[in-house]
Amino acid sequence: MGMPNVNRSLKRRVAVVGAGMTKFVRRAQETGKELSFEAASMALETCDLTLNDVDCVVHGTAPDSFDGVHMKGEYLADGSGAWRKPYTRCYVGGGTGVYAPIHGWYHVASGLFDICLVVCEEKMSSCQPHPQGAFLTIFDHTIERPLGPNLLWIFAMEMNRYMNTYGLKKEDIALVSVKNKRNAADHPCSLLGNADITLDDVLNSEVLAWPVQRLDVSPITDGAVALVLAAEHVAQRISDKPVWIEGVGWNLDTAYWTNRDLCYPRYVENAARMAYDMAGITEPRKQIHIAEPYDPFNYKELHHLEGLQLFDRGKAPEATALGITQRDGDLPVCPSGGLLGVGNPIAAAGLMKVAELFWQLREEAGARQVPGQPKRGVAQAWGDLMQVGTVVVMGT
Amino acid sequence: MTVKIDEFRGVYLRESDFREKKVLYNEWNPNAQYAWDAGVAIGHYLAELKAGKLTGVRCNKCHRTVIPPRNFCEWCFRPMDDWVALPDTGTVNTFSLCYVTWDMQYLTDPEIPAVIDIDGTQPAVGIMHVLSEVQPDDVKIGMRVKAVWKPADEREGSILDIQYFKPL
Numbered sequence: 017m018g019m020p021n022v023n024r025s026l027k028r029r030v031a032v033v034g035a036g037m038t039k040f041v042r043r044a045q046e047t048g049k050e051l052s053f054e055a056a057s058m059a060l061e062t063c064d065l066t067l068n069d070v071d072c073v074v075h076g077t078a079p080d081s082f083d084g085v086h087m088k089g090e091y092l093a094d095g096s097g098a099w100r101k102p103y104t105r106c107y108v109g110g111g112t113g114v115y116a117p118i119h120g121w122y123h124v125a126s127g128l129f130d131i132c133l134v135v136c137e138e139k140m141s142s143c144q145p146h147p148q149g150a151f152l153t154i155f156d157h158t159i160e161r162p163l164g165p166n167l168l169w170i171f172a173m174e175m176n177r178y179m180n181t182y183g184l185k186k187e188d189i190a191l192v193s194v195k196n197k198r199n200a201a202d203h204p205c206s207l208l209g210n211a212d213i214t215l216d217d218v219l220n221s222e223v224l225a226w227p228v229q230r231l232d233v234s235p236i237t238d239g240a241v242a243l244v245l246a247a248e249h250v251a252q253r254i255s256d257k258p259v260w261i262e263g264v265g266w267n268l269d270t271a272y273w274t275n276r277d278l279c280y281p282r283y284v285e286n287a288a289r290m291a292y293d294m295a296g297i298t299e300p301r302k303q304i305h306i307a308e309p310y311d312p313f314n315y316k317e318l319h320h321l322e323g324l325q326l327f328d329r330g331k332a333p334e335a336t337a338l339g340i341t342q343r344d345g346d347l348p349v350c351p352s353g354g355l356l357g358v359g360n361p362i363a364a365a366g367l368m369k370v371a372e373l374f375w376q377l378r379e380e381a382g383a384r385q386v387p388g389q390p391k392r393g394v395a396q397a398w399g400d401l402m403q404v405g406t407v408v409v410m411g412t
Numbered sequence: 413m414t415v416k417i418d419e420f421r422g423v424y425l426r427e428s429d430f431r432e433k434k435v436l437y438n439e440w441n442p443n444a445q446y447a448w449d450a451g452v453a454i455g456h457y458l459a460e461l462k463a464g465k466l467t468g469v470r471c472n473k474c475h476r477t478v479i480p481p482r483n484f485c486e487w488c489f490r491p492m493d494d495w496v497a498l499p500d501t502g503t504v505n506t507f508s509l510c511y512v513t514w515d516m517q518y519l520t521d522p523e524i525p526a527v528i529d530i531d532g533t534q535p536a537v538g539i540m541h542v543l544s545e546v547q548p549d550d551v552k553i554g555m556r557v558k559a560v561w562k563p564a565d566e567r568e569g570s571i572l573d574i575q576y577f578k579p580l
Contacts, residue, residue, distance in 0.1 A: 039422030045435060046422060054421040064417065082441060144439070155440040157448045159457070159480055159571045160540055169525040169540075172508030179529075180506070180553045205420050225510035226522070270486055274527045275478055275537040278506060331566065380415045 021247015022294055031125045031251035032117075032260030034244035035371040039205045040301035040359030043141035044238035048083060049095030052137045055364075056097045056108035059133065063244050063254060070244075071129035073098040075105040076116030076136040078362040082143050093351055096135040096242075108266070110312065110399020112136065113241075115405040118264040120245045121408075128286040130247045138324035138361035147236055151201030154401055168225035175227050175315040181279035186227060190218040191336050193231050193356050199343060200353020202383035207237055207359035218314075230307065234312045237359035241367040243374070244376040247257030252318075259377045262392070263295030263409035273401045282324030284396060284405035291394070292325075292409040300325050302408075305390035306376055307347060308369035310397045311354040320396055321349065323405065348386040351376060366397035366406070372409045446509055453483040456495065462569040468533055470494040477534045483502060500559035501580060502528040505538050509548045522548050529576055543569070545578035556580040 036058025038044070038051050046054065054073075060066060075096045080088045089105020096103070103306035106112065106119040121133040140147045150166040180183065193213070198211030213231075221230035251258040267286035269276060277284075288300070297303045308348050309320035326334050326347060335341055341349035352358055352372035355365045373393040375381045392411035398404060422463040429435050450458055451471065457480055468479035469492040477488075477496050484491055507526035511519050524543040529536040545550060545560070557577040567573040 031449065034416075039420050039424065043425040044422055045425050051422065058421070084442065148514045148516070152514055156480075157446070158454050160452050162570060162572050163525070163540065163542060164523075165525060165540070166510070166512070166514035168512065169508055169510055169523075173506040173525065173527055176553065177506035178507060205422075223509075224512050225508045228508070248430070272478070272480070272482070272486070272537075273476065274480075278527075300468055307421075317503050344564040382415045 017256050018294040020291055024371065025221060026125050027127050028125050029248040030121050030245055031095055032243050032256065032261065032263045032374045033246045033251050033255040033258055034059045034061060034065065035242065035374045036203055037241040037368060038239050039226060039373060040207045040237045042238070043137065044234065047135050048092055048139040051139065051238065051240035052092050052095030052135050053063055055137070055242040056095070056133060056135045057316040059242035065131070065244060065254070065308045067097050069131055070097060070101065071131050072102040072123050072313065073085050073101070073119040073133045074116055075365065076107065076112040076121065076134070076363040077105065078109065078138055079111060079150055081153065082140055082147055084142065092137055092168070096143065100279065107400065108191070108404050108406060110310070110362055111266070111366065111397045111404040111406040112128055112399070113368070114240070114370060114397035114408055115266055116363065116367060117243055117245065117261070117370050117408055118266060118406065121261050122263055124245050124247050130250045133242065133244040134367070135240065135242040136363040136367035137405055138236045138364045140361060141235045141238050153207040168228055170273070170402060171313055171315060172225035172228045175313065176208070177278040178315055178319055180229060184330070184333055186219060187215065187335035189315045189318065190215055190353065191230065192311065192317045193218045195342060196311060196354040196356040197351050199307065199351055199384065200357020203353045203358050206353050206357055208235060209353055209357050228313065232314050234355040234360035237365070239359060239361035239364045241364045241371050243367065243371060247370060257378050259374050259410050259411070259412055262411045263291035263293070263297065265290030265294070265407040269403040270305055271401050271403060275402065278402065280329060281319055281323040281398070281405060283403060284320055285325065287405035287407040288324045291409045295409040295411070297409065304347070304392055304394050305388070306351060306373060306393035307349045308354070308393065308395040309325070309349065309406050310366065311356050312360050314356060317350060317354065320398060324394060324396060324407070343384070343386050351381070351384050351386050369395040369397070370408055370410070377410060377412050447468050453481040458483045458569040461571065461573040462566060462567045464497040464567065466530060466559070468496045468497050468498045468530070477532065477537055478537050479530050479533055496532065498530050498532040502530040502538065502554040503559055504551065504553055504557060505529045506553055507543065508549055509551070524548065524551060526577070541579065542572060542576050543578035
């Protein structure tokens with residue numbers, strides 16, 4: 017039940033020195049391998065490296081059942097630049113996109129490798145008639161699947177529990193969709209960016225599984241994102257502005273999800289506390305300048321901001337209404353546009369958040385740039401049976 | 413990125429590209445079948461469901477009674493101590509009114525999945541099931557509910573031996 021003992025005297029510092037991504041689209045012409053190649057080769061180009069410079073490769077991608085390809089990690093290896101290199105695919109459900117850079121981080125922090133290429137890819141569109149079919153097998157096969165559940169059930173029930181516990185209205189939560197879809201209008205890769213969307217558009221969108229409506233949830237998406245990680249002595253030599261991975265955390269709660277109070281993501285708190293501890297963060301509300309929490313549903317951004325200790329429980333909606341989480345607010349949240357706006361190719365969406373911190377902290381985010389020279393950010397992802405939290409803290 | 417990257421790659425296909433046969437693709441329909449063993453704890457749970465009873469398990473070290481049953485306590489990592497007979501009544505912890513199927517077909521009458529905290533668990537914990545015999549607008553968190561069972565001769569040791577829960 018307690019916090020793990022974290023070794024703060026790690027051997028080496030690790031920096032992100034390059035990032036690349038594809039457009040996020042509803043259905044890509046490119047295969048998963050081709051999407052991986054586009055993102056990975058772009059990441060290498062941006063830091064003037066070639067595949068020869070890469071010591072090891074880490075891949076993150078969600079269930080094999082999306083693609084209908086068994087051992088998808090091996091299938092995607094060539095597109096990820098892993099030819100005859102030490103290579104692993106890692107997977108913690110929806111949390112994979114922020115876990116993959118952690119997996120890469122300890123390859124480098126340990127001293128084993130100097131340069132690690134991290135690639136996350138998702139091609140959801142292949143799964144017919146709807147990729148939700150691939151998710152039906154997350155439910156217990158004996159005591160849940162006979163009831164005919166679909167994936168929206170559990171998130172609708174979590175959202176309802178969250179709203180009921182804190183007395184929240186749909187309006188309080190729908191503001192997150194408005195903010196993120198507007199932010200995404202400034203993202204050149206976005207699927208659902210919309211500068212003109214209004215609160216009424218969200219509140220009047222069709223009901224899917226009350227309280228979840230169409231514009232409360234992120235879309236099916238294809239896409240890929242890649243990062244280049246380097247050990248300190250290499251990063252200082254090849255990069256004029258390395259962005260350091262200062263803290264990492266991950267945590268898994270029980271799969272007996274009906275035995276938990278769904279109003280609060282304790283596993284996200286545990287992961288955040290681990291990452292903050294490593295990063296020497298004692299007052300996250302003062303020391304974190306940008307947050308990219310996982311937002312496949314609008315209520316999840318709020319839920320996760322509370323788990324990340326950035327707002328009191330039940331208070332993230334109020335902060336959203338006050339504009340605190342706008343790109344020019346006191347704590348910009350999902351300045352990228354998030355999953356609700358840029359799109360949700362599961363693992364790639366999580367790594368997109370880490371890439372956004374890299375661009376924001378280097379002040380290269382263009383129209384999306386948050387003002388005030390941000391120095392430190394946190395990215396987080398979530399998944400499985402609403403049970404995993406993965407957290408990365410980065411700083412300049 | 414954006415300031416240092418001129419162009420992001422990726423080609424967006426549209427429905428019309430498939431209708432007009434502008435793109436090539438192939439299809440596969442897998443025939444995947446499984447037979448799952450119920451296991452020790454859920455096996456007992458199903459046998460009790462067939463007898464018209466709900467059953468939980470007790471961990472004396474962690475002082476908790478939980479459902480669905482498991483043969484080990486995932487907190488203290490010891491075998492569970494006792495089976496506990498539980499009533500078939502409980503409280504709605506949370507619910508949804510679901511108007512779509514998994515493949516996004518629309519439903520006129522919503523399915524009403526719920527987490528139902530079962531009476532006698534400690535601290536209160538629930539199972540997932542569905543509600544019926546209630547108007548969707550009348551469902552509330554905190555509502556008291558009771559299981560509606562299949563007739564004894566139709567029960568077969570399945571979670572579906574409870575047809576649904578209805579308001580008490």
